[in-house]
Amino acid sequence: MKLYDMVKAPNPRRVRIFLAEKGVEVPRQEVDIPGGENLSPAYLAINPRGLVPTLLLEDGRTLDESMAICRYFDVLHPEPNLFGRTAWEQAEVEQLQRQMEFEGLFSIAAAFRNSAEAYATRGAAGTMPATPSIPGLTERGLLLARHWLDRLEQRLEGREFVAIDRFTVADITAYVCLDFAKWVNLRTGPEHPNINAFHARMKARPSSSA
Amino acid sequence: MKLYDMVKAPNPRRVRIFLAEKGVEVPRQEVDIPGGENLSPAYLAINPRGLVPTLLLEDGRTLDESMAICRYFDVLHPEPNLFGRTAWEQAEVEQLQRQMEFEGLFSIAAAFRNSAEAYATRGAAGTMPATPSIPGLTERGLLLARHWLDRLEQRLEGREFVAIDRFTVADITAYVCLDFAKWVNLRTGPEHPNINAFHARMKARPSSSA
Known part of the structure; x- marks a missing residue:
């Protein structure tokens, strides 16, 4: 599992804060969006949509919507609750x-x-x-x-x-x-x-x- | 409970289809958005944001994001599952x-x-x-x-x-x-x-x- 990340960008930061609050660590790799690295053939081979963050799962499936990535980890690590209970x-x-x-x-x-x-x-x-x-x-x-x-x-x-x-x-x-x-x-x-x-x-x- | 609705508009329609799939009936009231009824004092007294759809709960609280309204009913009526399980x-x-x-x-x-x-x-x-x-x-x-x-x-x-x-x-x-x-x-x-x-x-x- 790997999280394609860009430290300065807002959406990847939302995911990193979410993971930190959950106490979950995921290996990360930096992607240079302003430099166009997210549109490089190497990156598009991982995620054809060219979006960051992207969570790459062990089986090659990807998630590239920040809130979808957060919900994925929320199901696997329900506590602390961050999406509400009732x-x-x-x-x-x-x-x-x-x-x-x-x-x-x-x-x-x-x-x-x-x-x-x-x-x-x-x-x-x-x-x-x-x-x-x-x-x-x-x-x-x-x-x-x-x-x-x-x-x-x-x-x-x-x-x-x-x-x-x-x-x-x-x-x-x-x-x-x-x-x-x-x-x-x-x-x-x-x-x-x-x-x-x-x-x-x-x-x-x-x-x-x- | 009441759903402020506009039959032709896409967001209220998403909520109505969701409720129909869940088999839930909620009283509805039509709001004329192109005519500006959603910005009338009467409507703003119910929802100061002037958005449609708005779900008005018994205690006066409101929800006006379509997906939030859907999630509200999803917790109360979990079947059929419409948001995924795993x-x-x-x-x-x-x-x-x-x-x-x-x-x-x-x-x-x-x-x-x-x-x-x-x-x-x-x-x-x-x-x-x-x-x-x-x-x-x-x-x-x-x-x-x-x-x-x-x-x-x-x-x-x-x-x-x-x-x-x-x-x-x-x-x-x-x-x-x-x-x-x-x-x-x-x-x-x-x-x-x-x-x-x-x-x-x-x-x-x-x-x-x-």
């Missing part, structure tokens, strides 16, 4: 995890991918068709990402964690997004006391350096 | 469900929202900030949606279902997306025999008219 918890964790992705991660990624030189002709990830940058998406992405920050600030009022009353994958996605936002110069300020305290709590967990 | 099955279903969303649903939605008059100033859903249409997104969305069709055609070679060897939520998302694609005049042809056969199988299920 119907409400599981739904609330799923809902907040997806909000952090759709409102945070995707908005920041749109802003980043459509302004970064390395991705000028790679508007979509992996082996999706080459598409030129759409500058208007950077502006829209930043607008939506700021809205996500404002909503997250409200959400964290009186809450220690994003979804339920303990640490879950929703916190992982939120925390990783807050650091990813710095890639597009989006930073929290004194108007985000709840987020800043949340970020400090997440950073204090040993998993944050995974 | 670690591999759960991961594979999650992965394919997300591929259908990210490559299919989101591409079609981008093409539709950035070309439909009713959404000229509503580039993002619900109460997200108003953003003008970005015409380039329609072209990119169609390109990526066509790529999704080609990949799905390959995926269905020798397979009856999208993810594993029985019906799951990944099939629901794929089927709903194939119908949603018609909103942007994207249709399969004789070059998609596997998809056409899949669509016919899904349409033959009683849940398809839910």
Whole structure:
């Protein structure tokens, strides 16, 4: 088993933090996405979709969706529980995890991918068709990402964690997004006391350096 | 309990098909999204995010992410299993469900929202900030949606279902997306025999008219 990884990128980081919280160690291999290594013949032989992270299983099967990789390990290592237990918890964790992705991660990624030189002709990830940058998406992405920050600030009022009353994958996605936002110069300020305290709590967990 | 619904829209349809497959009935109320009813004070009092579908629980709590609503009912009504059982099955279903969303649903939605008059100033859903249409997104969305069709055609070679060897939520998302694609005049042809056969199988299920 091997995890194809890129230390700086947000999606692989979500998986590494998840594994650290579960206490699971998986051999890792670094892939240079900006340099195009994920589109090299050698990498495409492992994962024809050219995505990172990719979990390669012993029998050659692969998983390349971060949340699918996390769910795989969650079934094998149920504790600590990171996806919720009751119907409400599981739904609330799923809902907040997806909000952090759709409102945070995707908005920041749109802003980043459509302004970064390395991705000028790679508007979509992996082996999706080459598409030129759409500058208007950077502006829209930043607008939506700021809205996500404002909503997250409200959400964290009186809450220690994003979804339920303990640490879950929703916190992982939120925390990783807050650091990813710095890639597009989006930073929290004194108007985000709840987020800043949340970020400090997440950073204090040993998993944050995974 | 009540499900706020819009019969024609793809996300509410995913939830209705899921409920039909589970044999669960939930009272529904129609919401006119193109007409802006989801942004009316009455609706925002129920769900401040202005999203549809929204599941309103007895105690006033709400869920407004389709997959979160499905997971809620999945815990309460585990059979028939629609999210996978083993670690591999759960991961594979999650992965394919997300591929259908990210490559299919989101591409079609981008093409539709950035070309439909009713959404000229509503580039993002619900109460997200108003953003003008970005015409380039329609072209990119169609390109990526066509790529999704080609990949799905390959995926269905020798397979009856999208993810594993029985019906799951990944099939629901794929089927709903194939119908949603018609909103942007994207249709399969004789070059998609596997998809056409899949669509016919899904349409033959009683849940398809839910």
